[in-house]
Amino acid sequence: MIETREAISEKAVLIGVITQLQNEDKALEYLDELEFLTITAGGVPVKRFLQKLDRPNPKTFLGTGKLDEVKEYIDAHNVGTAIFDDELSPAQLRNIERILDCKILDRTNLILDIFAGRAQTSSAKTQVELAQYQYLLPRLTRMWTHLDKQKGGIGMRGPGETEIETDRRIIRDKITLLKKKLETIDRQMSVQRKNRGKMVRVALVGYTNVGKSTLMNLISKSEVFAENKLFATLDTTVRKVVVKNIPFLLTDTVGFIRKLPTQLVESFKSTLDEVREADLILHVVDISHPNFEDHISSVNDILVEINSANKPTIMVFNKIDAYICETIDEDDLVTEKTKAHYTLEDWKNKWVNDLSEEVCFISAEEKTNIEEFKEKVYDEVMKIHTKIFPYNNFLY
Template identity: 85%
Template sequence: MIETRKAISEKAVLIGIITQTQDEEKSEEYLDELEFLTATAGGTAVKRFVQKLEKPNPKTFLGSGKLDDVKAYINVHDIGTAIFDDELSPAQLRNIEKVLDCKILDRTNLILDIFAKRAQTSSAKTQVELAQYQYLLPRLTRLWTHLDKQKGGIGMRGPGETEIETDRRIIRDKITLLKKKLTTIDKQMAVQRKNRGKMVRVALVGYTNVGKSTLMNVISKSDVFAENKLFATLDTTVRKVVIKNIPFLMTDTVGFIRKLPTQLVESFKSTLDEVREADLLLHVVDITHPNFEDHIASVHKILSEIDSANKPTIMVFNKIDGYTHQIIEEDDLLTEKTKAHYTLEDWKKTWMNDLRQNSVFISALDKRNLEEFKDVVYDAVKSIHIQRFPYNDFLYHE
């Protein structure tokens, strides 16, 4: 496996842009998330740099003047790392590194690093390793420019092969081997899924850090790793759950995130197959996050990419124990009511009202409204079960 860097212990600056498609508010939110990613990887974000641009500079991402500002700050404050909120091209990485003369990471590299740190099983490690090599391959010129010269000497005359070409070939061979290994793992996991019988399959999906693993632990009375960090769960966990008189399988899956590296979506195919083959999705949402609607949209986007957007879905609005809202005083006639002022009851009267029986508000941590949650899940699983086994409905006579 590619040697994982030690957890970033040095200070870092975060760098983002404001464009026509990414306004100031969205840019700030992305940088908040990037700061959380940085903390999860073990670093400390000490400063943010943001520039308004029509589009990223194809050579240096930022304009030259802004990049000089970043360089000056890095030099004065002895900063070891600059982290960019978008994936940088090989040329951008090379050019930026020449100017800033420090470690340069982009969002993709940072996420891959966290995944490598979190991977526990052979399956997860193989999937992350493949994604790392796919990311690394086009960026070899940056890493090996000092070796990009023709070899000479005995036995190496003629056209020869440059060091970088050798490394490219080695990495391509490694990618081929990893893909073969993953194909074997995929087949093994497919057999495991087949061997689980015909029980209804329920998959927990949602943005990262919304409480899926905590909910899994409460419902299945199991001990799935859960903590307040991004991507706490990488390995798929399957547990048998019984609600009233119906047994079914519940799967906890890797959390989604905006700008999720395409390499990870591809390499985590076998993990995402658990979602593809599920009969029912429980889309868990952190209702306390100010931009939870964007998170829902991001999850829907990824579900569409893996052909799972049209599955029966129950929206589970979690963390109601921590939900707060701004209060408008009765004599305040100037303040316009916005979503920041919505109570939970206000939210339920919005588009959420159209969900009708397909939503529930809970706190997995405080175990609030769990009985209502179980009733909603029971009804959905029972409906699927009856369709699958129409002659076994005597099971449901209570």
């Protein structure tokens, strides 16, 4: 069970930009996600600010006029935190904090803070701590100079609360020690994976909050923690599952997210090794989310990054019970049919035609089409089992 933290009720403003690489629709969508991240961390988003720029200001991220507008709102409404949707450079952090005179967080710091609150095992805690120190190292001057203004709360858990005496040398030494500790953990986890016997390995992957843990609980009859919050699951969970007459190992992994901090991708190497060493990937998608196709792309990008993009995959479109499409009147000859008007049947036809992978549409919450899903998993596992263990096909 995840430990409950004392409610912070920390008011925050959210700040994003529209650029040549990020149009207004995309910027608003990212701010929606930033709001969910803020709530998950225990904050209360009270206002959004969005500015159109050719590129972010290298000194202050926003333009001077927009920063003055943010400052005016913060002072008038007693807001203690400003959260930016992109990673800020050390110089930007210092300059913005001097102007706004409040706690400044960026998306990376916010995600690291959520991970710090969610980590339970020694492995996850070590991975998060390493990522936090790697983030802090180039920002030490800002962190310690302004420590007197930081009263705890979002972004201040973990190494951010260490003594002021911490300096670059101590941080580097700490990073070295954590890396050695992770190497030991990696070796232990590698031995554990080798000792799991001759069974096919199946990994659940997907964007955060798509229902992986709910699906894991359903088909493995276990009690993996599941919650409608981002990154509810950090620690890798492995369960033995039997479908019909064949057993396999099912792994639930940490959810992915766009703009995932590079420090986390690196420090969570041992967790992602579960995906690298999987024989079959179940890519779970929340089809009820309006931007689920972007989520698929984000997950696929990370799979490419960890050299796991070419593994056998079943696309599992979850939450069909929550899917809603816009309807067009049969007599309407003007409105052009777009993806917003696609029925589930339309999506099925599209993905079956577009993908070489197997496709399945389910609701883990309502247990809809679960038998069809199990059948597809069984077929794929049997193919892999026959290929990997040709002399062990009739043991089950």
